[in-house]
Amino acid sequence: MAHTAGAVGDWHSIGDGTGGGQSGYRAAPVRCEHGRVYEMGSGTFEELVGEELDALPEHIAAAMTNVVVLVEDVPPPDQPEDLLGLYDGVALTERGAWYAGVLPDRIVIFRIPTLRICANRQEVGAQVHITLVHEIGHHVGMDEQRLTELGWS
Numbered sequence: 001m002a003h004t005a006g007a008v009g010d011w012h013s014i015g016d017g018t019g020g021g022q023s024g025y026r027a028a029p030v031r032c033e034h035g036r037v038y039e040m041g042s043g044t045f046e047e048l049v050g051e052e053l054d055a056l057p058e059h060i061a062a063a064m065t066n067v068v069v070l071v072e073d074v075p076p077p078d079q080p081e082d083l084l085g086l087y088d089g090v091a092l093t094e095r096g097a098w099y100a101g102v103l104p105d106r107i108v109i110f111r112i113p114t115l116r117i118c119a120n121r122q123e124v125g126a127q128v129h130i131t132l133v134h135e136i137g138h139h140v141g142m143d144e145q146r147l148t149e150l151g152w153s
Contacts, residue, residue, distance in 0.1 A: 038115045040124060045072045045111045048121070052128045060133070063140050065092060067105040068134070074112050082116070085109050085131040091140030107135040 049071055067089065075083040089105020108129055112151070118124045130152065136143075137147050 009035060011019050036120045037118065038124065040115055042111065045095065048125055049109050049128055052125060052132055060136060064136060067107060067108045067139050069109065071111060075110050082113050083110055084113050084127065085135045087135040087138040089139065091141040106137060107139065
């Protein structure tokens, strides 16, 4: 898959030392050449995220275990404002026998930062796809180096 300029970015991780933590994807550089944020309502954006989830290859979708995908307008105040997505949970590779009866991990896609770097619906869909793959990569235990090797960073 070809990556657009808005797809290039960097990762940051926040771990708690127990195998759980957060990993996020930030777009760089922020592209707003058209001078405004592309307009797309929350409902439409959520539908698009659902479409991109449905379009994931079967082997990727099948790898997702005890994880929910959510949409929020903006990242939390303690996170960078250009954060496109966030994985919060315990990667599959870190789960052991103790992992039972826990709330689902969370993948959050942020609407406003995504719309800031996109000029049309097609770009929004492509960026959401890239962000989902990044966050799912963290869910299955991939680090930044592996994602880079696979062309997703």
